[in-house]
Amino acid sequence: AQKVTQAQTEISVVEKEDVTLDCVYETRDTTYYLFWYKQPPSGELVFLIRRNSFDEQNEISGRYSWNFQKSTSSFNFTITASQVVDSAVYFCALENNNAGNMLTFGGGTRLMVKP
Amino acid sequence: DTAVSQTPKYLVTQMGNDKSIKCEQNLGHDTMYWYKQDSKKFLKIMFSYNNKELIINETVPNRFSPKSPDKAHLNLHINSLELGDSAVYFCASSQLHRGTDTQYFGPGTRLTVL
Numbered sequence: 001a002q003k004v005t006q007a008q009t010e011i012s013v014v015e016k017e018d019v020t021l022d023c024v025y026e027t028r029d030t031t032y033y034l035f036w037y038k039q040p041p042s043g044e045l046v047f048l049i050r051r052n053s054f055d056e057q058n059e060i061s062g063r064y065s066w067n068f069q070k071s072t073s074s075f076n077f078t079i080t081a082s083q084v085v086d087s088a089v090y091f092c093a094l095e096n097n098n099a100g101n102m103l104t105f106g107g108g109t110r111l112m113v114k115p
Numbered sequence: 116d117t118a119v120s121q122t123p124k125y126l127v128t129q130m131g132n133d134k135s136i137k138c139e140q141n142l143g144h145d146t147m148y149w150y151k152q153d154s155k156k157f158l159k160i161m162f163s164y165n166n167k168e169l170i171i172n173e174t175v176p177n178r179f180s181p182k183s184p185d186k187a188h189l190n191l192h193i194n195s196l197e198l199g200d201s202a203v204y205f206c207a208s209s210q211l212h213r214g215t216d217t218q219y220f221g222p223g224t225r226l227t228v229l
Contacts, residue, residue: 045220105158
């Protein structure tokens with residue numbers, strides 16, 4: 001069975017602070033994909049990143065960076081110099097190609113960035 | 116030029132009614148999905164269709180019946196609505212090939228059953 005755990009249910013930071021959102025996953029598959037999605041207050045789900053289980057390189061996209069550690073089954077997300085517009089619920093998800101590509105989501109982390 | 120669209124955005128109805136939610140994607144994807152997000156924001160897969168064929172059915176009550184008339188559409192029909200069906204329903208689509216199968220989501224339909 002697959003499982004994704006986002007232990008931080010809510011994080012509050014002040015603008016310009018750096019913040020890391022944790023994601024730990026469980027799977028028996030050797031090939032899998034990890035994702036992060038953002039859900040702003042308006043409610044839509046916005047794709048942020050997709051990572052192949054064979055690619056452990058960290059990725060940076062502007063103020064966003066992701067740290068994939070296969071040894072600890074973690075795929076953490078860091079926002080540098082946070083802004084109020086970063087306030088949202090962030091979901092980590094795991095995709096299993098052997099199960100019709102269904103996504104198993106973590107419970108989400110609500111990030112509040114205060115001015 | 117919306118990629119994945121859903122109608123309606125809001126749906127308020129009485130217990131026992133039957134309702135449908137429509138989903139369309141213009142991304143040329145071959146796979147579509149329905150997810151349910153409950154009041155605690157937890158997201159769970161309900162169904163997945165690939166080329167109009169059901170490939171995932173995650174122990175959803177048979178009051179829920181997805182219908183895929185073609186690859187670009189996956190509609191969700193719900194019979195005999197119950198209070199517990201109140202949630203946000205998201206449609207998503209992807210192209211089912213390794214390396215390119217990111218799921219893109221529609222804006223969601225907020226269903227409220229009174």
